[in-house]
Amino acid sequence: MLILKKILKFTSILLLVALVVIYYLFSSFTAPKSNKVVLEKFSQTIKPIITQENFKGFKYRKLTIKRDTTLPTLVFIHGTIGSSTDFVEYMKDSTLLSKVNMISYDRIGYNFEDKNSVQESIAFERNMLNDIIKDLNPNKTIILGYSYGGPIALAVKQKLNKIILLAPALYSKVEPMPWALNLYKSSLTRWLIPDIWKEASKEKLSHRRDLKNFEDNWKSSPNKIISIHGTNDWIVPFKNSTFLQNQLPKNQFDLIPIKDAGHGLVWSNFNEIKQELLKQLD
Template sequence: MISMFLFCFSCSADSKKSLLELKSEISDVKEFYVTAEDRKIFLVTSGCLPNKNKVLIFVHGSPGGWSDYIAYLKDKDLRSSFCILSLDRPGFGLSGKDSSIADLQLQAGLIRIAIERFLKEQFVSDRTKPTLILVGHSYGGPIAAKVAIDIPYRKDALFLLSAPMDSQLEEVRWYNRLATYFFVKIFLPKEIINSNDEMIPLKWQLTDWDGIWKFINFPVISIHGKKDFLVSFENVEYMRKKINPRRFESMELTDENHFIPWTQEKLIKDKILMVNSK
């Protein structure tokens, strides 16, 4: 279990190194620090040209970073259709890993503010008011859902990848408890500590999400592996019960695990492009 936890951390390569790599391949890559209340949120964009009014936004899991989605930022088909934005959540990467925020509501609020400020600067005219697609993986799923509900822009879709939504399915695991001890923490990277701090209160924080689904007025697409051992596949049934069936679509992957942003990149990309073509 710990090895897979660290695998997820390793998927998020060094942020500065990843940015240099991306800039060497893509000419229109930009980086931003956007202030949200007292926090600076780090964003990376590609394909954000003046004629674009479709924005594709990625929110990473825990642990993670903007570079989890570097393949999507590079993808020529996505870049031709969207202004693509990927961010470091508070407590990770270049968004202040020395000061985490282990609170879904607070994080969703800060991220929404940061995205809104970016959009207002990027799309200064009402005639170019953008339409959004949001993608959230794992812990980033409930955050992306709350941002999608609260942000005052049209949403073409919300993608939830291996997302925990049902508080009844969340449990603090033995390695979460182990990682709270000082003699263990001193050997762990800061972002692993921050990630564990997010996991501990997740169960009771998700109870606040029970009431948000009635505000969903846009398509929600769940993509979840049946062999996901970190976030229960039963979360799909929870969403099926909570979300208007006319708004909800589930893609259930029989032999897939938790790490579908990397293992199912083509499937996710093709589905995003399909939604955009409607």
């Protein structure tokens, strides 16, 4: 019996240590990175210019690679949770760099050491994006929105070159609410959640309600729209893209399914997405 107690005690300690290590690694991996760490990701290629921008009193980080003013500009919008570095592989790719200038930015609440909270408003995010692209030639501006960034891109009513969506979360009726959100909703367990995931939880919980202000008017977009979506996406179901497909005429909308891909397709299916981007740039 004494040996059994020692084994259980030792096993409990190991399990506790393992959980602490996993929590630390999870928090570190998902936390926004410093400028120094961001630039290290571009050590073997052209480094972006990192600037601190301001919108309505909120400071945010912007990464810009501008090589040729005659080229179009591709503006990336990250999801929830996310950051400007979600698109590093695209911004490092030599073939893409030969075709397009690129901009990526941290939305409010997701900046490195950000003291501000997420704004929980597609309208605010759209207005911020409009401010970012205001000095770009609209005929040479392409917006790419991933996940929560999808409805932000789609909410822009200015006529642009085109809008590209990656697994866009734009239909409230199929918005899943993961069980893990209960950890945030309860004051007893909220302290367990890393700060950046608290911000993501806030945004997730308000997103379904906010979408209802926009989702019946996606058809008012003046832009050509391409949606790339994984057929096995359970975080942002494929029905989001078919919902949009049913709103728009065939000559305005193209749906590109990636068979069996999940919500992480922006990373896991880089080559397929890159090829689709190149088609849109040619």
